[in-house]
Amino acid sequence: MLEIKNLHARIAEDGTEIIRGLDLTVKAGEVAAIMGPNGSGKSTLSYVLAGREDYEVTEGDILYNGESILDLDPAERSARGIFLAFQYPMEIPGVATMEFLKVAINAQRRARGEPELKVPDLIKKVREASGSLDMDMAMLKRPLNVGFSGGEKKRAEILQMKLLEPKLCVLDETDSGLDIDALKIVADGVNALRSPDRAFVVITHYQRLLEHIVPDTVHVLSRGRIVKSGDKSLALELERGGYAGIVGEAA
Ligand SMILES: Nc1ncnc2c1ncn2[C@@H]1O[C@H](COP(=O)(O)OP(=O)(O)O)[C@@H](O)[C@H]1O
Ligand SMILES: [Mg+2]
Structure with a gap:
C-alpha cells in the first residue's frame, strides 16, 4: 500500500536535509510502528507524507497503491484516502469542530465525485462515530483543538479518522505528555479501525503505546x-x- 524508496527530503527554507535515504514498505492490513530518538526525523516524515510545502523531496519516491504521490497536494492525498494525525494538532480559532468536520468530509466527497452530506445526515454520522469515543457533543461546538485537553485533542483526531474512513493512516504521537487515557483513546480508535484493506503507520518515541x-x-x-x-x-x-545500541550499530 505504501512504498517509500530512497527518500531524501529537506527543509525548503534553508535546505537542511532531514530524511536521508529512507526505505519503508507497509502492506495493506498492517500496522507499522516507527520508533526513533528525538530529532531522528519522525515528525518530518509525517509532514513529507502529508505533502507539506515547507519540505522538499530531493530524491526517491513515495508510492501509494503503486503510484507516486509526490505531485499531489495535501488535499488530493487526503481525497485518495491518506490521513495524517500530527504530533501538534492545529488549532483553528473561529471554526467550530462540527463545521471543520463538515468541510473536511464534504471536500473529500466532492473530490471523489460523491454528493455532499446534508447537515442532518452529517450530524447523524458524527453522533454515531463519536458514541464509542465517550465524547461530549457540546465539544463539537467549540473551535477545533482550541483549549482542548490532551485527551480531547486525541478524541477529535480519532473522530476525524473514523469519519473520513482513510485507507492509510499516519499517526505521529506525542513523545510525552500523553496520559494513559489519551493513549487508550488512540489505541482503541486504531484497533477498532484495523482492517485488511487499511494500513497504519504509528510513529512513537516510546514503546508504551505499542x-x-x-x-x-x-x-x-x-x-x-x-x-x-x-x-x-x-x-x-x-x-x-x-x-x-541500535543507532550505534548502524552508524
Ligand atoms: N522546519 C524546521 N526548521 C529547522 N529544523 C527542523 C525543521 N523541521 C525539522 N527540523 C530538525 O530536523 C530534525 C528532525 O526533527 P523531527 O522530524 O521533528 O524529529 P522527531 O520527530 O524524530 O523528534 C531535528 O533536528 C529538527 O530540529
Ligand atoms: Mg516528532
Whole structure:
C-alpha cells in the first residue's frame, strides 16, 4: 500500500536535509510502528507524507497503491484516502469542530465525485462515530483543538479518522505528555479501525503505546533513515536497551 524508496527530503527554507535515504514498505492490513530518538526525523516524515510545502523531496519516491504521490497536494492525498494525525494538532480559532468536520468530509466527497452530506445526515454520522469515543457533543461546538485537553485533542483526531474512513493512516504521537487515557483513546480508535484493506503507520518515541496497539512491524529511524526493522519484539528490545545500541550499530 505504501512504498517509500530512497527518500531524501529537506527543509525548503534553508535546505537542511532531514530524511536521508529512507526505505519503508507497509502492506495493506498492517500496522507499522516507527520508533526513533528525538530529532531522528519522525515528525518530518509525517509532514513529507502529508505533502507539506515547507519540505522538499530531493530524491526517491513515495508510492501509494503503486503510484507516486509526490505531485499531489495535501488535499488530493487526503481525497485518495491518506490521513495524517500530527504530533501538534492545529488549532483553528473561529471554526467550530462540527463545521471543520463538515468541510473536511464534504471536500473529500466532492473530490471523489460523491454528493455532499446534508447537515442532518452529517450530524447523524458524527453522533454515531463519536458514541464509542465517550465524547461530549457540546465539544463539537467549540473551535477545533482550541483549549482542548490532551485527551480531547486525541478524541477529535480519532473522530476525524473514523469519519473520513482513510485507507492509510499516519499517526505521529506525542513523545510525552500523553496520559494513559489519551493513549487508550488512540489505541482503541486504531484497533477498532484495523482492517485488511487499511494500513497504519504509528510513529512513537516510546514503546508504551505499542502495548495497546500491537504492531506487525517495527522500524527504527535514526538520522533520517530506517536503520533496523523487525517485529514487535524489536520495540521491547528498544525499551530495555534504549536506542543507543541500535543507532550505534548502524552508524
Ligand atoms: N522546519 C524546521 N526548521 C529547522 N529544523 C527542523 C525543521 N523541521 C525539522 N527540523 C530538525 O530536523 C530534525 C528532525 O526533527 P523531527 O522530524 O521533528 O524529529 P522527531 O520527530 O524524530 O523528534 C531535528 O533536528 C529538527 O530540529
Ligand atoms: Mg516528532
